[in-house]
Amino acid sequence: MTLPPLNPALLHLDSDHLWLMHCSEGPVPRSVVRSVRAYLHKELWPWELKWKEDYLGIPDELRREAAKIVGGEASDITLTPSTSSGLVTVAQSLRWSRGDEVVAPLGEFPTNIWPWKALEARGVRFREVPLWDGHQAGAAAWSSTAPRAGDDVEARLLAALGHATRVLAVSWVRFQDGLKLDVAALGAACRARGVHLVVDGIQGAGTLPADLTGVSAFASGGHKGLLGPQGQGFLWTDPAFRKDLIPMGSWMSVEEGTAFDRASTDHNRAWLEDGQRMEPGTLSIVSCAGALESFRTVNEAGIPAIAAHIRRLQERFLEGLARNPAWAEEAQRLRTLLEAGRLGSILSLHHGGRGPAAMQELLMKGMRRGVYASVREGYLRVAFHGWHDPEDVERVVDWLE
Numbered sequence: 001m002t003l004p005p006l007n008p009a010l011l012h013l014d015s016d017h018l019w020l021m022h023c024s025e026g027p028v029p030r031s032v033v034r035s036v037r038a039y040l041h042k043e044l045w046p047w048e049l050k051w052k053e054d055y056l057g058i059p060d061e062l063r064r065e066a067a068k069i070v071g072g073e074a075s076d077i078t079l080t081p082s083t084s085s086g087l088v089t090v091a092q093s094l095r096w097s098r099g100d101e102v103v104a105p106l107g108e109f110p111t112n113i114w115p116w117k118a119l120e121a122r123g124v125r126f127r128e129v130p131l132w133d134g135h136q137a138g139a140a141a142w143s144s145t146a147p148r149a150g151d152d153v154e155a156r157l158l159a160a161l162g163h164a165t166r167v168l169a170v171s172w173v174r175f176q177d178g179l180k181l182d183v184a185a186l187g188a189a190c191r192a193r194g195v196h197l198v199v200d201g202i203q204g205a206g207t208l209p210a211d212l213t214g215v216s217a218f219a220s221g222g223h224k225g226l227l228g229p230q231g232q233g234f235l236w237t238d239p240a241f242r243k244d245l246i247p248m249g250s251w252m253s254v255e256e257g258t259a260f261d262r263a264s265t266d267h268n269r270a271w272l273e274d275g276q277r278m279e280p281g282t283l284s285i286v287s288c289a290g291a292l293e294s295f296r297t298v299n300e301a302g303i304p305a306i307a308a309h310i311r312r313l314q315e316r317f318l319e320g321l322a323r324n325p326a327w328a329e330e331a332q333r334l335r336t337l338l339e340a341g342r343l344g345s346i347l348s349l350h351h352g353g354r355g356p357a358a359m360q361e362l363l364m365k366g367m368r369r370g371v372y373a374s375v376r377e378g379y380l381r382v383a384f385h386g387w388h389d390p391e392d393v394e395r396v397v398d399w400l401e
C-alpha cells in the first residue's frame with residue numbers, strides 16, 4: 001500500500017487513540033495551533049495587526065482554499081461559522097411565496113431540517129421523502145432498514161418534486177447510514193425542473209472531490225473531514241442563484257464597505273455580487289487563521305488522493321470484516337455500496353437487531369483498546385481519512401472480532 005497522502009506527522013495523534021471519528025470531529029493539524037497562536041500574539045499588540053494582510057488577507061486566502069475544496073471560484077465563497085449558518089443564510093435570504101415547498105430526504109441531520117422548518121410561519125412547507133423501502137427516521141430510526149446498492153434514491157427524490165417545490169435540500173453524504181448522493185445528477189435534474197438544489201456538504205468536504213454542476217448552494221462546516229477548528233465553515237453559491245438572494249445587509253456586504261479612504265457614512269453603494277454579499281460583517285480572524293491552515297493541509301495532500309486512499313482502506317477493512325461471521329452480511333452490503341460509488345468516508349455498519357445497548361457496549365470495548373468510533377441512529381460509524389494506514393484497519397477488524 002502507498003504512503004498515506006496526509007502525513008500523520010502533521011497531526012498530533014497517538015497510538016492510544018485510533019481516531020475513526022472525523023465524521024464527528026476532525027483533528028486539527030499541528031500547524032493550526034502555530035498559526036492561531038501567531039495571530040493572537042498580534043492581537044496582544046494591536047499595532048502589529050495589518051488591515052490588508054490580516055483582517056482582509058486571511059479571509060481572502062481562506063476563501064481561495066475553500067474554493068479549491070469544492071472546485072469552484074473564490075468569488076462564490078461566503079465565509080460562515082458552520083454548515084447551519086450557511087443553510088440558514090440561504091433559507092432566510094431566498095424570496096419565498098406562501099405555498100412554496102422544500103423537499104428533503106427522510107432522516108437528514110438537523111442542520112438540514114430546522115432552517116426550512118423555520119419558514120413555516122412564512123407559509124413554506126417542509127416535506128421529507130423516504131429513500132428506500134423500509135427507510136425510517138426519528139423515533140423509529142433504529143427500526144429502519146439499511147440502504148442497498150440497487151436503491152435509486154435520486155429517482156425517489158426527483159419523483160417527489162412537485163409544482164410547488166422551490167428547493168431540494170440534501171446531504172451529500174448522510175451522517176448516519178453514510179450513503180453518498182449523486183449531487184451532480186440531482187443538480188442537472190433540478191435545474192431542468194426549475195428547482196434549487198441546496199447541499200449540506202460537511203460529510204463529504206475534504207474527503208471527496210466535488211462536482212457542483214447544477215447545484216445552487218453548498219454549505220459546510222470546517223471541523224470534520226476538513227480538519228478545521230470548530231466554528232469556521234463556508235457557503236458556496238452559484239452566481240445566478242446568489243443574485244436573487246436578499247443581501248445580508250452588513251457593512252461588509254456593500255461595495256467598498258471597508259475602504260476607509262471613502263466616507264463610511266456614504267450610503268450610496270451597491271450590494272456586493274460575490275459571496276461576501278452574504279457575509280455577516282466582521283469575521284472571526286482567529287477562526288479564519290486556523291481554518292486556513294487546515295484547508296491548506298487538506299488541499300496540499302490532494303482531495304482525490306485522500307479519497308482514493310480512504311477507498312483502499314475501506315476495501316481492506318471490508319475484506320477483514322467479511323471473515324467475521326457476525327458481520328459478514330453487513331460487509332457484503334457495504335462492499336456492494338462501495339463498488340456502486342455510493343459511499344463517502346463513513347462506513348456505517350447497521351446494528352442488525354443488536355440494539356442501542358449492545359452497540360454502546362461495542363463502542364466501549366473499542367475505547368478500552370484505544371479505538372474511537374461512533375454510533376448514530378442504529379449504525380456504527382467507522383470513518384477513515386487520509387492519514388490512516390493498513391495497520392489501523394487491522395486494529396478495527398480485530399476490535400470487531
Ligand SMILES: Cc1ncc(COP(=O)(O)O)c(C=O)c1O
Nearest residue numbers: 082083084109111171175202221
Ligand atoms: C450531515 C451533517 N451536517 C451538519 C453537521 C454539523 O453542522 P454544523 O457545521 O452546523 O455544526 C453534521 C455533524 O455534526 C452532519 O453530520
